[in-house]
Amino acid sequence: MSAWKADFRLLFRAPLSVGALLLLFILSALSVAAGLAATARQEAVIDRVEAAQRMDLASVAKDHGKPDGNAGSAAYYTFHLTSDPPSPLAFAALGQRDVQPYVLRVRLLGLQSQLYESETLNPELALPGAFDFAFVLIYLAPLIIIALMHDLVSGEREAGRLRLLVSLPASGRGVWMRRSALRYLLVLGALLVPFVIGAALTRAPVAGTFAIALATALYVAFWLGLALRVTTWGRSSAANGAALVGCWIVLTLLAPALANAVISRAIPVAKGIDLTLAQRELVHRAWDIPKEETFRPFFAKHPEWRDTPPVPGRFHWKWYYAMHEVGDDGVATEVTEYRRSLTAREVWTARLGWFLPAAAVQTILHRTADSDLWAHLAYQRSIEQFHTRLRDFYYPYMFHERPFQMADFEQMPRYQPRPSSASLPMSPMVGLLVLAALVSGAAVTGVRTLSSSAARE
């Protein structure tokens, strides 16, 4: 116990170490605060949009909620609000929530032409990425670990104390293990204390909070192990520092950028544009072909409306919306293809976690916080389900020629935010565990050979 206390005092006597740990703690706290502010801002935006929507809906209801009101024009002019509020853990990993819309209005018209609408966004601010806990953990924590660890062994050698330390009877490798463990716990504490406070404030689920804490512990273990391994090589402190910074550049800047270039080239996603173009052709062609051609696939899908009166003349709302639904159904394969290529990109990124600890942490944090591309796809699917509910709501009015009155505006379906799609991604977690274990094993071997070789000197 006294040895621990002594090492603790030793660590805190070095201004560099204290400064580095304090800096990490401040950065972690700042990032949690910034993340909480960002999610609060998103919630405020949702509230604001809801207020604007209420006003808009009231004015549409006033114009179209007449005793002889028409469901077709009511559906045409009524927008329905959907929103995707941030999950309790989103503050830690904001992910794609800065580029993906989290509020979207849809009408009864074809969904595929409404689903990809993007939000007003200042691209220059999105370009560097968010300052959140994920950023501090992935980029900055390794640098702090490097600062704390790069001269752990070489510093002693340079000070001429190494042989003495190694030859102490009780220590052997114990001294390095103790000092590494001490630094490990302190780094972890500096990172996790602000994060756990943030999670408590947002009442985040325990499992997700634990998963992020575990990923943090493993990632820190990886970098600490790597640093310990390098520092036992017997080079100078400066050389160790340079080698570790090199590793940091490769593992957090270079390799992920390279991997992204490879993935985006291997899995193109132009199909999004293809499906939009195809859907437009389908919908507009309907004006030039006999109405029966549009109704045929529509009635096959909705036999319940088959026996309603035929459409006379040039225009009828029920034909208009049937045409939009048939347009959406016509591109179903393209939609599936498009989503498949998007998910393929995510899947390959998760697989990278087996080699790249940064990619693994990125995947785990954002999957747990439900703020990645999967989350956005889940939001899109929930909009799709809502859109189907809208059809089910409006169609009886149109096909039974029922008037759509003021009271009917009250009956309109309301979008309920989707349940969280957060999950605990096992594969990157196992990958991270394996990487951390391998590196730590190598570090322990390094310490062992160091002790014995130094003892032989």
Added chain:
Amino acid sequence: MSLRSARVLRVSAEEWRALVRNRVAMIASLTLAALSVTSAILGMEQRNATEAARARYQATADEAFDAQPDRHPHRMVHYGQFVFRPLSALAFFDPGVDGFTGNTVFLEGHRQNSANFSEARQSSLLLRFGQLTPAFVLQTLAPLLIIFLAFGAIAREREQGTLRLLLAQGLRPSELAAGKLLAHAGVVAAVAAPALLVLAIAALAGWAPPVPSLLMVSGYLVYLTIWAVAALFVSLLVRRARDALLILVAAWMGGVILAPRILPEIAVARIPTPTRIETDVAIHRELKQIGDSHNPDDPYFSEFKAKTLARYGVEKVEELPVQWAGLVGMEGERLTSGLFDRYAREAFAREAEQNRLVRQFGVLSPLIAVRQLSMSLAATDTESHQDFLEQVEQHRYRFVQALNLMQVMKIPNRNAGEDPRISADHWKTLPSFTYRAPDVLQLASERIRANLLVLVCWLAVFLVGCGLAARRLEEAAR
């Protein structure tokens, strides 16, 4: 004088010899060189593929438009046009915000749609680690290499005791500093050479615009020289090489990794942006306040009706020689577009204000200045995208109004029949969108000048700093 410059050259040559002998330094430099060339080649290939795909889509969409059958012109207003943003030539070097802005817009009547399908929305979060482009290599990685090569220039001599020796032999500290400076200016040139050579070749081959390319080369050279001179400055000041490295790496971390991420948070928090939906609702409300064309008692449209009837010298709309519904449509489009323009201008102004807040800190981090300069010159900055959106909106208005005019002139005002249509030949007479690539030297002249000025000031400050530190060394040596 010649003796003096001979000494400077000698110092510089010695520094180079030491660097070349340093194996780690050589490996790192060669890796960086390989990276810049690879990223340039990949970037060029990627840019050409993207550009070809967008051109292909544009051609397909235009053909589809021309191939539409006989229709009511208003149907074509809703059929609409698709527009794809062509990629600038220099986007291979710095794609800027292109991955974060959508690159296709759907144009139709009564509505102003957003630019959709941006790369960032369709990629995994790996994109946020940075894109492997020459700009990324030069902005982010190259400064770190330069720091590693230069941090010990003076501090190492001091630590090893050679500094005292050199000064005792009559070498003046200013000559020593000048020599080291010269050596590291050479290092900067060597580090930047591969990427800049690609740029120069592209410009000479007539593939990239020459003046922006040249300005870009100069901008990056100044930026990297700032890091070299800063390293030398710190090396002159501190006692131990280790401390110099620590200070410089911390500066790199703060300026290159941290600041660009923290500043946008501040900008967004200080200057909030209304969402699309709020804007849509507001536009809709304002339109209703102007007037309702379907309401016979509406003051605005009654006046419009009176004016139109007077212009044609008739009593009733049924007597008009042109189609009344079409005229109302044109007036409606004019009103909505006026509102769209106003809201778009406000949104652009807000973005500009946010960006100004971030860019002001170019004074704190030269990365922000060089990034802005590079994007402006590559025509991949926010303003170039806004310029595209403005051109698109102008085209949308012209195209919709041309169709509305066809309705006014070609569709009979009375007894038009059940399903009035006009010949498909008319669609071919409508112009398709042609993007006029902005001349960045005009569009961004102010920003280019301001950012270059910021960079040159940084350089000047460190050069003066080096001069003062060298003088202090002189006093210490005396």
